[in-house]
Amino acid sequence: MLRTTQLHDYHAKHSKLTEFAGFEMPLWYTSTVEEHLAVRNASGIFDVSHMGRFAVKGGKASGFLESLVPTNVQSQPLSKAFYTLLLNDRGGIIDDLIIEKLAEDRYMVVVNAANAQTDMNHMASRAPNGLDIEDHTPSSAMIAVQGPRAQDSLQTLTQLDLSQLKRFRCAETTVAGEHALISRTGYTGEDGFEVIVYQATNDRPEGAVKVWEKLAETSAPCGLGARDSLRLEAGFPLHGSDIDQSTDPYEADLAWVISAGKTGFVGSEALANPEVQRPRTIRKGLVLDSGIPRHGFGVDGPAGSVGEVTSGTFSPITRKGIALCRISAESSEFGTRVSVKVREAQQGGTISKPPFYDEQLFGWKRQKR
């Protein structure tokens, strides 16, 4: 039996539904391309209530998280939201996640839906006595508001001055009268916010539904189709496709999350190995001259196989086939020419640095118009 989010009635009425990570979720409302462009050009909203939300609380919370992730935790300022990884003892990536520091003794940990149970088990098995880990997934909803007009859209519903909330900062406030946690984060490459509506269960979803419907007056509802094409165009990895427990942060091209000199976190010994720090394969972007690369397609160099596509799609912005691929270090330099077999045709392509769109025109760094 599939799980549903607090906003399921809306999705069932307005979208084409799909199964994802055990949840029944919207795939698209109007069309994936339309929704994709709405986020790049204006504002879109996504129901991301399926993602895991864990509150880590108590005097031991900071020390516990410090021992768990490769990024410094205790030195983060209050109201900081930061991207990091959960690693296994071999340095493999259990999940990628956002941690929001609400107080010295209170954090919100937001994880991928597909890994939520694994992450919870990983944390619980290492939790010291007196540490409190609360699963807020069933008792709260989460809505992402993304795009160059996301701030305008969300500002109509909250007293908090969003112009003062910087990227990767968070604040607790009210949204449409509902107690909420807003962070200036996202998975699209655009400016935007992720809003946790604290009081919303499947039995009493009214608060979350109100926030969603009010946002839908100024932002386009978007499904998982656009969520995937947007994150790929921005070059963000999807755990389970591009990175997994057999990939370490160096192979994932995510070594930047490891704070300089940090030791004593799960996986740190494995990552200290100089061999690991010179990965044989690495995650890189790829743009095809023609055709659409898909998960599992082989990538060839002049002397044979050099890697494989881990996720690929058509970029509605560049109108080219784009991909993330796992590629041998020797062939991973930007500008390297490769080829990908798309069914019977061999298509040329170039190893490229995401994001795949022009950052002058799209994404959070764009020139303000």
Added chain:
Amino acid sequence: MEIQGYHIPEDLLYTKEHEWAKEEGGTVRVGITDYAAKTLNDVVYVTSPKTNASVQQMKSMGTVESIKAVSEIYSPVSGTVTKVNAQLDSHPELVNKSPYGEGWLVEVKPTDYASEKKSLLDAKAYAAHIESVLKQ
């Protein structure tokens, strides 16, 4: 006719794989149906056979792709490709906007259409096929 929001013109013949065929002055124009286009959601890339390529009935002759999915195109007719809709290179969305008009894929000079068309569905039979697909 219209079945659950899917348009099915009466003057075409259809395959169970959701292609249509229309005979016009010695050639057969081929495309994918409204149902196929809507199911793909948004066509972003079309790979058609080249002019002069030979195609075989119910064999794959190309692909239609959306953001998420790849769908094979099965030729409703055997013969030689005489014309390819070049507009689809820059405007693949025509397949969604006008699957039976501007979104056509290729024209084929058939080898034996008189007998091959017996295995195609008329609009009524195709509508019944859609209904049974939707029930599953």
